[in-house]
Amino acid sequence: MEPTSHHLLRVSFSVVLLFSLQGITSYGAIIGSIVDLSSRVGKEEKVAMEMAIEDFQNRMNQSLVLQVKDSQGKPIHAAVAATRLIHSQHVQAILGPSTWEEASLVSEIGSHSHTPILSFADSPPWATTQWPYLIQASPPIQHAQMKAVASIIQSSGWRRVVVIYEDIGSSVNGVIPHLHDSLDEVGSEISVLVGLPPIDSSSSSSSLYDELENLKRGQCRVIVVHVSLPLALRLFQQAKKMGMMEKEYVWITTDTTTSLVHAINSSYIASMQGVLGVKSYFLETEPDFHDFYQRFKRIFGSENPEEPNHEPGIFALQAYDATRAVALAMDEYIKNEDLLDKILSSNFHGLGGKVHFSTERKLPPAKTFQIINVIGKSYKEIGFWSDGLGFSNSIDPGRESYNDSMENLGQVFWPGEARDNPKGWTLPTKTNRFKVAVPNGTLFNLYLQVGYDKVTNSNTYSGFAIDIFKETIAQLPYDFPYEFHVFEGTYNEMIDQVHLKNFDVAIGSIAITAARCKLVDFSQPHTDTSLVMIVPVQSQFSDKAWMFLKPFTNAMWLLTAFISVYNGFVVWMIERDHCSGLRGSVLNQIGALLWLAFSTLFSRQGDNLHSNLSRMATVVWLFVTIVIMQSYTANLASMLTVPRLEPTVADIETLKYTNAMVGCTKKSFVANYLTEVLHFNHDHLKNYSAPDEIAQALRKREIAAAFIEAPWAKLFLARYCKSFIAAGPTYKVGGYGFAFQKGSLMISDVNEALLSVTESGKLLKLETDVTATQTCVDVELANNVSLSPSSFCVLFILSGGTSTIALMVYMIHRKKKFQDSLNEHKTIWVLMFGVLKYWLLRKNRFSRKVSDMESPKSGSPPIELKSWPSV
Structure with a gap:
């Protein structure tokens, strides 16, 4: 409890003692009420309570008195009123008040006198434990309401918000922590907190102007307002005069203002155009509500003709339900003396929702809120938000469709009649440029260099880091005023300075690390990570035993060996008829073949060859071997001279x-x-x-x-x-990136601009230009590689083709010669056979002639040689 509250509590105890001595008697069954009749909320609550008492008496036919006291919105007045109601008028229960500052004092008094206090204020969790007779008669809404505000901010992608609140205990200790936690869950944060004093304090318009002027000079344009309605009206009038209700501004109001927007007159509404609000939701389709609605307008209008609108709000409905719960409990209280338990056992559907108290003596927390947009002379309901579900156009069963985004809701008209979502932030003016920290000195001056120009008497900045930063800023769709500042110190110290908001941005070779990300927000990396x-x-190849094989690839060695053996085979085939050394046993012939194959590589064999075909194959292969050997020698020498x-x-x-x-x-x-x-x-x-x-x-x-x-x-x-x-x-x-202050509003735009620089090829060109400026200070090495068959394919084809042609010619010639030899042998044998036959015939004739000479026979024909046997 605040020190002021303790002082007021001591004063209230004195008042309690004073009135307890008077001993004024009771009037019977009486319910007390403490409201602020100077406010719209108090006026609505008073009318609703009186209607509830009237309805109870008509239905139950039982007399019940309502004693209303005006607190004028001051805790001390509420304490005095509670003392009078309890000790002078002997009320059995007290309804109200609506602010926690008043309710805390009244609860202390009620607990000492064992009088149930049905408060309409959103009390902290520990309140009902400290004051056993305190009952929260309005649904807890602060936690869910702040989650609704955070969901709106998340849906539009805003990272920072300004919060304007009324500097009272219930806001500082209740609403602000809830909003902080809810924003943290969606990745946003409160950048500025502005506490405004209550409107009845000594605050002046000049102090309000100063606070708004400070906000106007800043970057953040998303402003959440959690103040009472009178203070909100003054705030928006001043903001409109200062040009803060124009485009790019976002104003979001909470339930304390939005739930009374129906009671704002046209002159004030004109200064709130485009405001988005979170409003408590209640069902308006029940028959009981329509009856209440019509009667309330009539009664409220007759009692408060100065009010511009006579419709009831959520505060009137809650006051009606709380009065009904007390009245029903007091009807049974006449028979049973435990009124507190009877009130807590209430269980019915009221105008504002379910009336059923929990063990903590509170109603069920609110789950659903309306999202409204102030337009023209009133406001428009654009959708709903439900805790745990999200946004929807309707909450009717079967028709609802929930989403995390507001895109599916009705069209929002932002300040300045803007239809598109504002960015929620703006750049500083040229007189208030972004301060960009540049480290003095890096490993390579080409990457970033800080110099000094004696002519202009100022620092100069150059290098890749400067160029990429300038290219990125040039891609932004708006002006980005900045100025470089040299930073002397380590990179971690520079990051700390950005975290402490002494610099807006830091550039250079700043590595993105997890520890640094806790202090600042980095852009995406612009270098290799x-x-x-x-x-x-x-x-x-140093100290390698097989280095002599390195000039040729394995394939080259195999192909060379194959061609050598093939050429040796061709020469052996052709020359074997002319050289007895090439004949003999199989082993002798294989050895001769291999000798012919490889001796050609190292010696001249032309003088020992007998056939022109073998000479032709050998000459071509000798030419190829000369080229191969020279290439081998050159490559080996290169490897020995400049090794890999x-x-x-x-x-x-x-x-x-x-x-x-x-x-x-x-x-x-x-x-x-x-x-x-x-x-x-x-x-x-x-x-x-x-x-x-x-x-x-x-x-x-x-x-x-x-x-x-x-x-x-x-x-x-x-x-x-x-x-x-x-x-x-x-x-x-992480690579290198630009470091911005934590929660910077520019990160998304800078990342998009950096992607444009990368995809356009400018980043690659900058990297290439920087690397190209580096001259190698070492001796340039020859680009030596092992030679492969592809380097000699033409020569191998020439040699292999020549040997193949020689072999084919030889084989054709040998076949013809073999055929001629066969024909020649045949002729000789025929001739020899003829000669033999002729010889035999002559010998036979000679024998006959001798025989005839010796003993001739008559009639024997003479022997004649007709011709030579045919060949």
Whole structure:
């Protein structure tokens, strides 16, 4: 309880004692009521209570008296009224008041006198425990109402809001914590809290003007208002005069104002155009409500003709239901002396909803609210919000369709007659530019460099980080006034300054880490998101026993061997008829074939060949072998002169196993990453601030490897292109991004602009330009590779084709010669057979002739040689 409340409580106790001594007698069954008759709420409550008493008497035919006291909205007056009602008029129960500041004092008095107090104020959870006779006769709405406000903010994508509240205990200790928690759940936050004093205090219009002027100079344009109706009317009139009811502004009012919007006259409504409000919902379709509605308008209008509208609101309905609950309980109280229990056992459907008290002596919390929009001379109901369900156009069973977004609700008319959702924030003026922090000094000046211009007597800023920031800002659909400020210190210190709101933005090689994200909001990364290990290089072929095979690929060696054997086979096939050394046993012939195949590569065999075909195949193959041997010699010499390079360290496990020293850059997160994530010993780390220092340390073997962020690693390897190499896997980290204040309203726009820069190719061009400016300080290496068959395919085809042609010609010639040989042998045998036959015939004739000479026979014909046997 506030100190002021304690003072008022002491005063009320004195008043209690005073009136308790008077001993005024009771008038019978009396219900007391404490309302603020200077407010619209109090006026509605008084009429509703009197109607409830009248209805009870007509239905139950029993006399019941209602004693109404005016608190004038002051807690001390409420305490005095409670004392008089209890000790002077001996009321059995008290209805009201409607504010927690009044209800807390009245509850203290009622608990001491064992008088039930039915309060219409939303009490804290501990209240009914401290005051056992306190009953909350209105549904708790603050928690659900703040969730409804947060859902509206989430639906429109607003990240920050300004909250204007009435500086009283119920707001500070009740509503504001609920709103803070609800906004936190949807990813938004309260950027500014503005507490306004109650309207009956010593506050002046000038102080209200000053508060609104401060808000106008700020960026946030989403304003949640939780104040009483009189203060809200003054607030909106002043805001309209100051031009704060125009486009890009968002005003959201809570139930304390919105549930009385029906009672606002046209002059005040004109200053609230476009306001969006959360309003308590009650069912208006029941027959009992229509009867109450008509009677209330008539009675209220006759008693309060000065009011512009005579319709009842939620406060009238709650007052009617609470009075009915007390009246019904008092009807049984005559027979049973326990009035508090009878009130708590109430169970009926009232005009404002279900009347059934929980064990905490409270009604069921409100779950549904109306979303209204102030337009013209009144307001429009655009939809509903239900706790746990979301937004809907209707709450009628079977017709409702819930959604997390307000897009499906009715059209909202925002201030300035805007139909599209406002951004909810604006940029500062040119006289109040964004302060952009730029670190002084990075690993590579090409990435970011801060200089000094003696002519203009000002700092100059250049480099990739500056260029990408300017390109991104140029893509924004609005002006973004900013100015660079040099920051001396570490990157973590710079992030702290952004977190403390000393800078609006920080740029440079700022790595996105989890720890930093707790302090600031980062844009999406604009560089490679990895950590690279840089190590010295060594010859890939040093001390390798099989280096002589490296000039040719395996396929090249196999093809060369195949062609050699094939050519040797062709020469052997052709020359074997002319050389006895090529004949003999199978092993002898195989050895001769292989000799012919490979001796051609190293010696000249033309003088020993007898056939022109074998000479032709050998000449072509000799030409091919000369080319192959010269290529082999040249490539091997190149490899020996400038050997291939490979990393000296393959992975980090080798570094950790050997306890090797490793290096990293100063002012970066890398040291923490190496120790906390990669588990390096902190004593084995060395920090460097320049690329030359890292290169020298690697060459002198002071460190075995250096860990550098990818953007700097690209520049480092471009400068030392042949001395060092990236080794092992890369380690994913956050990359570099722009750091904004936590909850910055520009993050989404900057990310969209950065995507445009990336997709347009400008980011790639900037990276390429920066890398291209790095001149390699190492000796350029020849691009040596092992030679493959594709390098000699034409020669192999020529040699193989020539040998194949020679072999085919030889085979054709040999076949013809073989056929001629067969024909020649046949002729010789025929001739020999003829000669033999002729010889035999002559021999036979000669024998006959001798015989005839010796003993001739008569009649024997002479022997004649007609011809030679045919060949």
